[in-house]
Amino acid sequence: MRRAVIGFLVAPVAGVAVSTLAVLPSEFYGLWWVYLLVGSAIAYLSALVFGLPAYLLLKRVIRLQWWQVIVAGALCGLPFWLVSEYPYTTAYFRNQGMTNLALYVVSGAIAGFVFWLFTRGQAPSNSTPHTDAKVPPN
Secondary structure, eight states: OHHHHHHHHHHHHHHHHHHHHHHSOGGGGGGHHHHHHHHHHHHHHHIIIIIHHHHHHHHHHSOOOHHHHHHHHHHHHHHHHHHHTOSTTSHHHHHHHHHHHHHHHHHHHHHHHHHHHHHTTOOOTTOOOOOOOOOOOO
């Protein structure tokens, strides 16, 4: 559980930090810290509202693989993109809409992967440990 908490604290910031450098054009690098502050607030909210329930639900059923957590992280960014870009007919949306979509999705995917790095190897909550040892007959 401790690794999941640490992953929850680190992953959203890491996702925003890396995705802003990867997605935004270099002329925005001077404003990187603004994107980091605002983006981290959105990322933590997204992780809390969407990521945490998804993680708690899925870890009961399956042992999460890296690609599943990356996809879930990317999907966690979509609701906030949909809300922030509405209405979809503005000049801002025509100019920045797809860049913002990439920013939200890439940030979520990176955050998901960082979270998985902290939590990998954890068995589902309801699983029993598997041993290869032979049980002697009674």
